[in-house]
Amino acid sequence: MEPCSKIQVKQPSGFFKLGNTYCLSIQGEVYICIGPDWPYNFCLGSIVFGANLFFLLIMAPQVDILMQYIGLFIYMTSMISYIITALKNPGIIFNHWEIELEETSNNKNYCKECSVVIEKDSEHCYECQVCIRGYDHHCPLSGKCIGSGNLIPFYIFLVSIFCGIFYVFIWIFLVAASRRA
Numbered sequence: 001m002e003p004c005s006k007i008q009v010k011q012p013s014g015f016f017k018l019g020n021t022y023c024l025s026i027q028g029e030v031y032i033c034i035g036p037d038w039p040y041n042f043c044l045g046s047i048v049f050g051a052n053l054f055f056l057l058i059m060a061p062q063v064d065i066l067m068q069y070i071g072l073f074i075y076m077t078s079m080i081s082y083i084i085t086a087l088k089n090p091g092i093i094f095n096h097w098e099i100e101l102e103e104t105s106n107n108k109n110y111c112k113e114c115s116v117v118i119e120k121d122s123e124h125c126y127e128c129q130v131c132i133r134g135y136d137h138h139c140p141l142s143g144k145c146i147g148s149g150n151l152i153p154f155y156i157f158l159v160s161i162f163c164g165i166f167y168v169f170i171w172i173f174l175v176a177a178s179r180r181a
């Protein structure tokens with residue numbers, strides 16, 4: 001964003017609350033953002049972490065090395081992509097501090113809920129109370145919105161979950177076959 005000469009702009013740094021989300025910003029750039037549904041992050045995060053532990057301690061020792069690597073890749077991917085989805089800024093649009101409100105309120109592309117100039121594909125989320133760039137949906141299980149900033153890790157997470165479930169069926173089949181042999 002190019003600062004306009006007549007508007008004083010401060011770059012926010014550190015932790016602050018934006019709408020119902022908690023942000024960590026460094027020199028005006030929001031890097032980490034935790035949503036209003038953050039308790040779900042602990043629930044789903046624990047389940048994903050538990051699945052990783054279960055794989056490492058129970059499942060992996062009973063299959064051959066190739067299956068161990070495939071399983072490790074799937075379960076680690078699910079955990080890492082979930083952490084990134086839950087923490088990464090989904091694309092919150094915000095004004096740098098102290099932008100003149102009159103300037104923005106005359107603009108028809110202006111969100112009255114959170115006082116920002118909206119962009120194409122952006123949408124206001126009433127749960128998070130912020131406008132999200134490339135809004136996809138509000139995902140309670142991720143604790144917040146899915147937008148252009150965290151859409152790719154979110155899809156990677158979904159795919160890895162399906163692969164993880166599929167892997168369990170293959171694993172049951174392989175273990176049952178090896179016990180019969």
Ligand SMILES: [Zn+2]
Nearest residue numbers: 111114124131
């Ligand atoms: Zn808004």
Ligand SMILES: [Zn+2]
Nearest residue numbers: 125128138145
């Ligand atoms: Zn939201």
